[in-house]
Amino acid sequence: MSIFVLPARGHSTHNGALIHSTAMVTLYNKIANQSPERLAALSDGVFAFALTLLVLDLHLPEPGSIHSERDLWRALVLLTPSIVMYLMSFLTLGIFWNGQQTQMNYLARCDRDLTWMYIAFLFAVTLTPFSTKLLAAFIAYRTALLVYWLNILLLGVVLYSCWQYANRSGLIKEDTPREIRRAIRRRVVIAQSMYAVGALLCVISTRWSIAFIFVVQLYYAIAPRKLQVRRA
Amino acid sequence: MSIFVLPARGHSTHNGALIHSTAMVTLYNKIANQSPERLAALSDGVFAFALTLLVLDLHLPEPGSIHSERDLWRALVLLTPSIVMYLMSFLTLGIFWNGQQTQMNYLARCDRDLTWMYIAFLFAVTLTPFSTKLLAAFIAYRTALLVYWLNILLLGVVLYSCWQYANRSGLIKEDTPREIRRAIRRRVVIAQSMYAVGALLCVISTRWSIAFIFVVQLYYAIAPRKLQVRRA
Amino acid sequence: MSIFVLPARGHSTHNGALIHSTAMVTLYNKIANQSPERLAALSDGVFAFALTLLVLDLHLPEPGSIHSERDLWRALVLLTPSIVMYLMSFLTLGIFWNGQQTQMNYLARCDRDLTWMYIAFLFAVTLTPFSTKLLAAFIAYRTALLVYWLNILLLGVVLYSCWQYANRSGLIKEDTPREIRRAIRRRVVIAQSMYAVGALLCVISTRWSIAFIFVVQLYYAIAPRKLQVRRA
Amino acid sequence: MSIFVLPARGHSTHNGALIHSTAMVTLYNKIANQSPERLAALSDGVFAFALTLLVLDLHLPEPGSIHSERDLWRALVLLTPSIVMYLMSFLTLGIFWNGQQTQMNYLARCDRDLTWMYIAFLFAVTLTPFSTKLLAAFIAYRTALLVYWLNILLLGVVLYSCWQYANRSGLIKEDTPREIRRAIRRRVVIAQSMYAVGALLCVISTRWSIAFIFVVQLYYAIAPRKLQVRRA
Numbered sequence: 001m002s003i004f005v006l007p008a009r010g011h012s013t014h015n016g017a018l019i020h021s022t023a024m025v026t027l028y029n030k031i032a033n034q035s036p037e038r039l040a041a042l043s044d045g046v047f048a049f050a051l052t053l054l055v056l057d058l059h060l061p062e063p064g065s066i067h068s069e070r071d072l073w074r075a076l077v078l079l080t081p082s083i084v085m086y087l088m089s090f091l092t093l094g095i096f097w098n099g100q101q102t103q104m105n106y107l108a109r110c111d112r113d114l115t116w117m118y119i120a121f122l123f124a125v126t127l128t129p130f131s132t133k134l135l136a137a138f139i140a141y142r143t144a145l146l147v148y149w150l151n152i153l154l155l156g157v158v159l160y161s162c163w164q165y166a167n168r169s170g171l172i173k174e175d176t177p178r179e180i181r182r183a184i185r186r187r188v189v190i191a192q193s194m195y196a197v198g199a200l201l202c203v204i205s206t207r208w209s210i211a212f213i214f215v216v217q218l219y220y221a222i223a224p225r226k227l228q229v230r231r232a
Numbered sequence: 233m234s235i236f237v238l239p240a241r242g243h244s245t246h247n248g249a250l251i252h253s254t255a256m257v258t259l260y261n262k263i264a265n266q267s268p269e270r271l272a273a274l275s276d277g278v279f280a281f282a283l284t285l286l287v288l289d290l291h292l293p294e295p296g297s298i299h300s301e302r303d304l305w306r307a308l309v310l311l312t313p314s315i316v317m318y319l320m321s322f323l324t325l326g327i328f329w330n331g332q333q334t335q336m337n338y339l340a341r342c343d344r345d346l347t348w349m350y351i352a353f354l355f356a357v358t359l360t361p362f363s364t365k366l367l368a369a370f371i372a373y374r375t376a377l378l379v380y381w382l383n384i385l386l387l388g389v390v391l392y393s394c395w396q397y398a399n400r401s402g403l404i405k406e407d408t409p410r411e412i413r414r415a416i417r418r419r420v421v422i423a424q425s426m427y428a429v430g431a432l433l434c435v436i437s438t439r440w441s442i443a444f445i446f447v448v449q450l451y452y453a454i455a456p457r458k459l460q461v462r463r464a
Numbered sequence: 465m466s467i468f469v470l471p472a473r474g475h476s477t478h479n480g481a482l483i484h485s486t487a488m489v490t491l492y493n494k495i496a497n498q499s500p501e502r503l504a505a506l507s508d509g510v511f512a513f514a515l516t517l518l519v520l521d522l523h524l525p526e527p528g529s530i531h532s533e534r535d536l537w538r539a540l541v542l543l544t545p546s547i548v549m550y551l552m553s554f555l556t557l558g559i560f561w562n563g564q565q566t567q568m569n570y571l572a573r574c575d576r577d578l579t580w581m582y583i584a585f586l587f588a589v590t591l592t593p594f595s596t597k598l599l600a601a602f603i604a605y606r607t608a609l610l611v612y613w614l615n616i617l618l619l620g621v622v623l624y625s626c627w628q629y630a631n632r633s634g635l636i637k638e639d640t641p642r643e644i645r646r647a648i649r650r651r652v653v654i655a656q657s658m659y660a661v662g663a664l665l666c667v668i669s670t671r672w673s674i675a676f677i678f679v680v681q682l683y684y685a686i687a688p689r690k691l692q693v694r695r696a
Numbered sequence: 697m698s699i700f701v702l703p704a705r706g707h708s709t710h711n712g713a714l715i716h717s718t719a720m721v722t723l724y725n726k727i728a729n730q731s732p733e734r735l736a737a738l739s740d741g742v743f744a745f746a747l748t749l750l751v752l753d754l755h756l757p758e759p760g761s762i763h764s765e766r767d768l769w770r771a772l773v774l775l776t777p778s779i780v781m782y783l784m785s786f787l788t789l790g791i792f793w794n795g796q797q798t799q800m801n802y803l804a805r806c807d808r809d810l811t812w813m814y815i816a817f818l819f820a821v822t823l824t825p826f827s828t829k830l831l832a833a834f835i836a837y838r839t840a841l842l843v844y845w846l847n848i849l850l851l852g853v854v855l856y857s858c859w860q861y862a863n864r865s866g867l868i869k870e871d872t873p874r875e876i877r878r879a880i881r882r883r884v885v886i887a888q889s890m891y892a893v894g895a896l897l898c899v900i901s902t903r904w905s906i907a908f909i910f911v912v913q914l915y916y917a918i919a920p921r922k923l924q925v926r927r928a
Contacts, residue, residue: 040737044734044738044741047738047741048738048740048741048742048744049741049745051742051822052742052745052746052822055749055823055825058826060829060830063833066834066837069837069839072834072839072840073839087819090822094812097738097815098808098811098812101730101734102730104734221815222812
């Protein structure tokens with residue numbers, strides 16, 4: 001519940017505009033500059049839930065249809081696409097959890113707008129299990145791929161906006177070097193460009209798109225540090 | 233488990249009423265004045281779960297009924313009302329999460345009664361996914377809208393009572409200015425008045441009610457800070 | 465994974481028993497005396513999940529069977545027993561969350577055994593949604609009531625054992641007054657006696673049992689502090 | 697989102713390689729050396745969810761088939777295997793939660809690779825409810841046992857790799873004695889050997905395997921400290 005507009009409105013003429021407006025700024029700062037700890041806790045909860053949610057869609061084989069070890073084996077092999085999609089969604093969420101966590105590590109404090117932007121980010125996070133399931137069920141349909149990609153795009157755009165806003169509003173720790181600020185920004189742009197390329201590949205085949213996006217995500221999860229280490 | 237009534241009852245005559253009662257007050261303070269950290273963690277968990285729960289009701293289209301991209305597209309378009317309700321419930325929970333978090337930021341400590349009042353608040357939070365689903369399924373029924381509104385009213389009333397109780401019991405940080413105390417109170421009242429107006433609009437049509445409440449919530453999430461900034 | 469037995473076994477003859485055994489005690493203390501923060505976080509997560517889980521069993525009325533506001537109203541009235549059981553389960557979990565949190569507030573540190581005892585407590589916590597659902601579905605059956613009561617008994621017994629163990633093992637903050645130690649113990653015993661009386665009432669009728677237990681729980685949530693305040 | 701490779705690539709020739717590379721190392725350290733708190737919070741959330749998830753598979757008896765206390769009693773007895781599997785999964789997750797928590801207690805900080813290794817560990821954690829359910833449903837099938845064991849093996853291998861990596865990369869608190877470092881490693885190896893023996897027992901019968909693994913897990917949860925105490 002936002003709590004700082006109304007006093008500004010209702011009171012500014014009561015007890016002297018000048019004194020009051022100074023008080024209001026203090027009031028405003030006191031309320032708006034909160035530590036981002038609880039937002040982090042809420043985010044971790046939402047991510048934890050979203051990460052675990054897709055396992056509910058790994059349905060057991062029907063006991064009635066299983067009569068031998070081979071039947072069970074085959075039934076499990078049929079689950080492979082679901083498991084791959086599960087892994088892919090885990091990677092996506094892992095990447096964006098890392099992204100948000102990195103940003104929040106540099107936050108000195110958090111105001112209401114940024115809080116709401118991160119809540120919008122969490123909204124996109126909770127949509128991920130749905131868009132992943134949709135893609136797994138309709139793997140040959142471009143519409144499903146488009147929805148999946150729009151989900152990733154939304155995650156990227158909101159996360160990018162959060163960082164831009166935090167930079168402009170002076171919410172970031174002052175000792176954060178410019179290079180880090182720029183690096184975080186550029187990183188989102190490059191990753192999103194890759195995802196867009198992946199999405200475009202659906203002109204050829206949705207499977208190419210999925211494979212490409214999967215490889216990009218694996219790269220983000222596994223590769224970068226290794227290259228860095230070699231260079232350092 | 234409450235742990236301070238019984239000793240007061242059973243012991244007060246044993247080893248001298250005066251000495252004992254002083255000891256009891258110390259005992260009582262020691263037990264009752266807890267830091268609200270774990271309550272915050274429990275709340276964040278409940279909110280995270282409730283926020284993510286509604287995505288389970290975004291059901292995939294039946295694969296058997298989908299034969300072309302167009303079929304899938306249409307099936308997704310049919311999901312729009314569910315997604316809008318999902319967004320609306322996200323906004324509601326986001327607003328009340330912010331409200332509770334703002335209050336708890338000003339708490340110096342938490343006693344048993346306040347803990348239980350916040351647990352009652354969490355009860356209302358966990359009802360939100362149900363009342364939202366009900367409204368989505370019976371969007372033209374006033375009964376459904378009434379249940380939804382009663383849910384929001386309950387959230388507001390309990391949150392308001394928490395703040396009143398915390399103020400009266402001296403649980404709030406001493407340096408909290410009066411204006412903030414008042415502002416938090418007034419904010420709940422004004423928001424709840426708006427919701428009540430929205431609920432009343434169902435005399436015309438439940439859709440008007442929903443649209444009105446949706447706009448009020450968007451306003452609370454997006455607008456206020458902007459106005460504040462222009463004024464400052 | 466427990467990590468301190470094997471070195472004690474395998475190494476004690478290698479590099480001098482005396483030196484080694486001192487090192488082992490240090491080693492042991494280093495590993496065993498952990499701060500209970502992560503256990504608290506795990507517990508809050510489990511409680512948050514268990515608290516929210518029962519809302520999944522509030523099923524929407526079948527849209528096909530609803531043709532008027534009255535139909536919907538009646539369908540919602542039929543949900544009342546489920547909602548009452550939901551509330552009851554919320555109370556139970558709230559009481560035991562408070563109980564565990566109070567104990568952990570007094571813990572100076574946590575060893576492996578206590579960790580496992582609290583994990584056993586969490587096991588009983590996760591059973592609560594099941595036993596509550598069972599009782600709601602078979603409200604006239606003594607077997608269902610027995611299962612419900614056994615669940616509460618398990619919660620109480622494990623929580624009591626945790627406190628006893630923590631006291632005996634010196635894991636409690638040294639400045640914790642004896643009265644508090646005793647009060648926490650006594651409180652569990654008295655509450656459990658009440659629950660047992662409630663369970664016994666099923667000889668007359670399970671509904672009497674449920675009503676009695678419900679009142680006891682409401683008393684624990686609402687009443688005690690009021691009495692305390694009047695006395696102070 | 698990894699954020700430190702690209703500047704290294706794109707910028708190293710712009711403004712003087714030497715100065716820049718020093719800046720890059722600082723940059724790199726600032727970004728990479730994060731405190732593991734949020735990773736712990738995410739892990740606790742995932743574990744809490746996974747621990748509670750299996751209770752959803754304790755299905756209530758069909759009300760239509762229950763006509764007497766005896767019917768209900770028998771229906772509940774039929775649930776015993778599910779409850780035993782639930783308990784077993786709780787033990788498994790409890791053991792690995794303890795394992796991860798112990799490791800993280802010794803972490804001074806966390807870099808990106810280790811974060812991703814722990815996310816892989818969480819992936820294995822979320823698979824546990826599935827593999828447990830599979831084993832409960834197909835208790836006589838070696839394929840189901842194999843899947844269950846592969847799940848445990850994956851948990852062990854990833855956790856072992858995390859510790860090895862943290863040791864090699866200097867991420868562990870400097871005052872951690874060598875014995876502890878070794879003990880943690882050895883413990884995983886021994887536990888995994890036991891599980892492998894258990895899995896091999898399925899040559900005789902899967903029930904022997906399950907019984908053996910169950911006993912091993914109970915031993916890890918209950919026994920070790922007792923032995924330690926006798927020795928100290």
